[in-house]
Structure formats: structure tokens, C-alpha cells
Amino acid sequence: MTNPSETQPDISALIASLAPERLPDAHEVAVARERLDWRRAHTVAGSDSGASVTTQRPAAARSRTLFASVSTPWRVAGGGIAAALALTLLVAFTPQGGSAAAAFLAQFRSQQVSAVEITPQSQADIVRSMNALGNLGTVQVPGGGTAADPQAVARQAAAQSRTATAAEAVKVVGFDLATPDPARLPAGLSKTPTIKVSPGTQVRFTFDKAKAQAYYRSTGHPEVSLPDKFNGAALSVSIPSAALLSYGSGSASKDELIVAQAGELVVDVQGNVSLPEMRDFLLSLPGLPPTVVSQLKQIQNWNDTLPIPVPVDQVHWQSTTINGSQGLLLNDNSGVGSAAVWHANGHLYGVAGTLKADELKRVADSLAVR
């Protein structure tokens, strides 16, 4: 493009300066696509129109984005669930101080939460690394099924979710549900939640030397091999049952508040592998972002701290006391939504919604069994 004169602003260059530094990559497009599924399912459920879009995706595909809410920090959770699982595994087997390293059978039980900052790139890297881990063994899910990768496992788990009454939900999660003080709920939101439950599940990953060998060979690295003692060693992740209470505002508005509660997340390791060996192995997975590994190593109580991946490009976070326990307050950069996550009495709690952080915290602080 030419400029009529030296003094003319170069319009093309000026408008080009507004362009994003990069366009969304395939992963981001996929996350956006999932988020759209969720929104469509959500919108249709809450309105009496849109019949033409109700049956266009299978139910499992719609419910798999249960946590991928709109315009809140939960929005990233679709991909983040897999990342959280991955981080939990890494933390669980990254002992600090070594006192637990002698344990032959190790167990991680989530009792508190800690933020681990991630970027879209590092999240993608983690998911990719964990997916590659699937090439070194077999992922087993209940019912004898196998899944290709951790994301598929997360999707399968979410697909099990269903609407329930409060009594059914209590039965599924195994404890009394806490609810917010109705007086603390923002005006316009229903005082009665709709409840969904997601039954717990167990995912087991068993290392398989022969499979790993074939994978390394196929990727042009025949010189690499899985150490013998890993053959048959297993990681077992028990994902707790969860209940989701949604306080909506009807179809006219997209305002929403979600209260999630679940039990502990438990990870076991079994077999002939020691904890330091497992740690070294997991931390050496190719492609893991060093900044994330470094943050995980800094978590003091590694054996009971659930790392919560926080996408720092989208969310501000602070560690604070929520409902009497240490937790995380997350604030969507767009100012549209916020969330709180904390662990108390063996239960994991999360509150998210289209509220300002201080308002949301007041709701979270009011949570109690009534």
C-alpha cells in the first residue's frame, strides 16, 4: 500500500497494529468450540425457544462441558480438568524433604489447595505430555473400559453427570450439602438451585514396558526405554463424587452462580517403583513446562495439596481465607465473573458466578449445612 504523501498516516499500518499478536491455535479453537456446546445446551435448557438446536449434539458431548461455564474462571476448566489431574499426579509424586520417600505405597489425599500459574501454552504442553504418557501404558476406567488420554477420562466422568434432588445428591456425594445463605444471593437469582451430581470414578494407569517400547520405536527413539521396574507399576486416581448447585436467573439473563462440592481426590501408587523414581520419571516427561514443574516443587505439603491451575492471562488470583479455610479467590480479567475454591473438612468446595469477587466471597463465606 502506498502513501499519497509523507505526512499522511499509514492507515494500513495503523490498523494492522490493532491485530492480535497471534490467532487462536487449534487447542484454543477446540476449547472455544466446547464452550459453545456448553452454552448452547445451557441456553436451550433455560429457554423455551431454540428447538432447532436442541438435538444437534449428543447428550454426552453437551454434558462433558459441565464445568466449562461462561465468562467465569470456570471457562477454562474444560481443558483445565486434565491439567489439574496432571498437576495432581506430579505434585503427589514430587516429595519435598524426602520423609515420605521411603513409603512403598504412596497416597495423596487432597486437603488443601494451591494455585499453580499456567499460560495457554503451558496448559497445552501439560495436556500434551500427559496424553503422551498414555503411550507408555494403559488407562483403565470403571467397567473395564480403556481411555486414550486423560482428557477423554475427564470427559467420560463429566458425561456421567445427571440432575438430582437434594436427597439424591447427598446420597451420591456421601455428605450433607452446604448451601449459601439465601440472603447473600444476588438479587435476581433463584433461591432454589438446580442440582447436578457427577458420580465419583477411579482411573488407573498401568505402565507397560512393551507398549512403551513400541511407542519409542515408532517415534524414532529406539534407544529410550521404560525402566524395567516401571513395568506393571500403577497410578490410581480416585476422583470424588461431586454435586453442582446452580442458582440461575432464567432465560432473560445469563447471570448464574454455581456452588460445587466434592470429597477428597486420592491418588495411590502401587508396584515396584519408589516415589523418587516416580517423581523423576514424571518430571522428566518431555515437553513439561519448567515453570510449572518449578511451582509444583515449591508446594510444601505436596502430599495433600491439590494444585489448581490458574490461567494467568485470564484470571487474577489471591490466596485468602474463605469460609474459615485457606483458599483461592479467582477474578476473571474481564470483570464478568469470579470464583472461590477451598478445601475444608475433607471436602472440596468451589463457588463461581457472574459476580464481583468481593460479592462472590460473601456468598462463599455464607456456605453452611442448613
Add this chain to the structure above:
Amino acid sequence: MNGDNHQRHGRGVLKTDGPTSPTVHDEPANGYVPRFDALFARFYPELFGLVYRVLGDRMETEDTLQEAFLKLAEAAELQSRPDAEVGAWLRRVGLNLAFNRVRSARRARERLQRVGRLEAGDDSSASGPARSVELDEQRAAVRRALADVPERQRECLLLRHSGYSYTEIAATLGIAVGSVGVLLARAEDAFRVHYRRLEGDHDQPI
């Protein structure tokens, strides 16, 4: 000049023009799902680039695109149209939604509050904070100048300098291809006036 062969800037998406161009997917037997998926995969990144130019914020851009594609999801008949038509429709809807957001006073306030923080994270190249501030100021000035250009002209300007052809611009704005050149010339004149005025304001001692 027609401009259809003009070099394109920054769309980052391979694209063909016109109703005769190949479509991403036509699946009459299986209908909606693969067609919508293909449209989403094809147009999401491209539309992101366009809408981001208006909003300057990745999250707001994502939210806007969600709205646009929700509308597309509800428009079953539109999905069966050729890609060029769907693309034009998406650009029109995307730009309308984006400018609506810009007009919203609440959004504007929030944007002002976080402009430094987010734009630095989103936009700045690794060339130092001073350069970053300078670029941010320039972008802000360009957006303000654009905001003062009449709506139709503004959209034409934005589309053209985002790499769209006259044919695509005409389809997006619902005007004749022959009218694009005139509209664009007016838009550029208007933009120059407003941008210079802002530069002048900026240079004035306070």
C-alpha cells in the same frame, strides 16, 4: 481498481472468495453437526483477528465470538449457504456485536481500568516497556479515531485493512462491489481527520 488481488494483511487464514469457491463441508445426509463444526473451525480464527482489532482484548473477543457463533448455531438454514455467504454474515454479526460492546459504557469503563494491564499482556512484543507503552497509546488513538468514523465507513475501513477483498467487504456490508471503493475513500479521509486531531490533542501542552 478492484482490489481483490490486493495483498492481505494479518488474517492468517487461507481463504477463497465467492460463491463458486469450494465449501468446507457439505453433508446433506448427516447435516448439521459436521457442517457447523467445519464452519466453526474455518471461521473462528479469522473472525477472532477481525473482532480483536475492534476490542483489543482476547477475552472480550472470545465472548463476542461465542455470541456470533451461537447465532449461527440457531440459524440452521444459513449454515447450508456457501461459505462466502456464511463468512460475510459472521463478519457482519461479529462487527456489530463488537461495536455494541465498545458502546457499552460499562465495558468501556472496565476496559479503561485494565487497558494497561491487558494490552501489555496481549499485544506487546518483546521490545521493552517504553515501546510497549508507545504502542498501546498508538492503538488507543487508532481505536478512538475509528470510533469517530461513521459506522458503515468504519467497518469498511477495518475490513479492508484487515485483508478482506472488495467482494468480501461488499458481501459483509450488503452493498455493491462497485460502491466499496467510494466508501473506503471516504472512510480513509474521515479516519485521517480524526486521527490527526487526536495526534494534535496529544501534542498540545496541557
